[in-house]
Amino acid sequence: MYAQLVKTAGTGVKSQEEMTDQEREFQDKIDRDIKIEPKDWMPDDYRATLIRQIGQHAHSEIVGQLPEGNWITRAPTLERKAILLAKVQDEAGHGLYLYCAAETLGVTRDEITEMLLDGRMKYSSIFNYPTLNWADIGAVGWLVDGAAIMNQVPLQRTSYGPYSRAMIRICKEESFHQRQGYDAIRKMAEGSPEQKKMAQDALNRLWFPSLMMFGPSDKDSVHSAQSMAWKIKINTNDELRQKFVDQTVPQIEFLGLDLPDPGIKWNEERGHYDYTDPDWSEFFNVIKGNGPCNVDRLAARNKAWDDGEWVRDGLLEHARKKAARKHAAE
């Protein structure tokens, strides 16, 4: 999931009696699956939570370019290079749609970008892990885009119109990414012993970080209950994680790779795979900034932004001059 630990504003779900007339009308629309649009009235807490959630999602798309971008210049064939470049370009496009959706809530792209750059806003923990061999590119598409889809497919039905529409566009491309990723790692798993070793290494390293993408269990959280009542969160983290494990284990077996967790076992009674819970202390460390790549990722984004300042200023100044010349000529 690209938005994790999004803090829901407010004090939890209000009862019908506690709500004002406006709030009741708003909740009623959501309950009847009528989309909330930018001009509609909405509670401040709903707006604030959505800005955090959509902003974090957008930042994840942008920072998420970096681990995969790490292999563009080393892609082993022209076709693989084109596929990877197109994929990373799609992610930039996703960032763009989501920043646009966030802007409908009354923040600017520059404002939330600054908040990413100075660490006030987060992005998904997964992008703080490195890509170390070529099979990681397959594994990222397969596992990371795969985990993102788990969350994003239900979010197509989210209550906020612009967010929902962005999700519909994004989901189509994400499932394409996932298929391409699976195809790439399959080539490796079926390849030479060294290639197979790369595939296994990628799976072993990325498995638990992928499970962490869903965030810690939130089934008892009052904040999640509010987000779910607002339909900006559709499932609990545990539901999505289980769904991901159930989908992925047979794929690992099909690839002929070893399971990355000895705790994975089919549980007949539950009708689901059991698995080992990720190490949440590692997760909170990554969130705090202590992941393997946090410093480098943020430094790369800051460098791009700082180095680009003269370009943005130059183009803006040119547009101003052009408008002035046009004005003078009229």
Next chain:
Amino acid sequence: MAEVDKQALLQFLLRMGDNTLILGHRVSEWCGHSPVLEEDIALANTALDLIGQTQLWLGYAAEVQGEGKTADDIAFLRDAWDFRNVLLVEMPNGDFGQTLMRQFLFDAWHSIMLGRLMKSSDKTVAEIAEKASKEVAYHLERSADTVVGLGDGTEESHSRMQAALDYLWPYVGEMFESDDVDDAMAAAGISVDPASLREDYDALVCKILSDATLTIPESRFAHKGGRTGYMHTEHLGHLLATMQWLPRAYPGCQW
């Protein structure tokens, strides 16, 4: 086709394909690091087009060569001395301005060249040129707009663009050099004498650079050695070390 013509055709195709391969690679180095999101997407687009064109040019080169190789073999398994791209495209990215200036100086040549190649007597060459020219028309529009925008922007952007032009201008002349390969291609109606493109090029480049308020250096001195393979810059070896590492470290693998 006579043997000598085949060799000349192969050299010509490598020149076209290596230009797009090396420039596409350079542009792809920006991915995720551009000054604005929209530019990141646009640069990736340009790189993707160039990689696609490379597959066509080098795919045809492999066919003409007739040794059962693929476009990938040609791209990933030759050493620097066998590369036939002009030096301009292997020059490092530098800042965003230098990247866009390099792009513009190449796009201007590329678009004129492809326009001529669309009338090639070789059907495959004509078809590749036809497809590529649509893409390159868009590259040129974008790079020219950006060069004008930054040249005629702030004081800082102007001086950075002038520095980029001064740095890259000595690499422009090589695109108009002619040798035996070009003579053979022109005689066969497959390509044209590169020198014959210079007039159109100068007109186009002068117009855009003057809109950009930039000054073209007076010296016509030209570094060369790329398109003959005689002497590349030191930069090419590093680019190839990165680009070719995987298929060379694990030969014979399918990816």
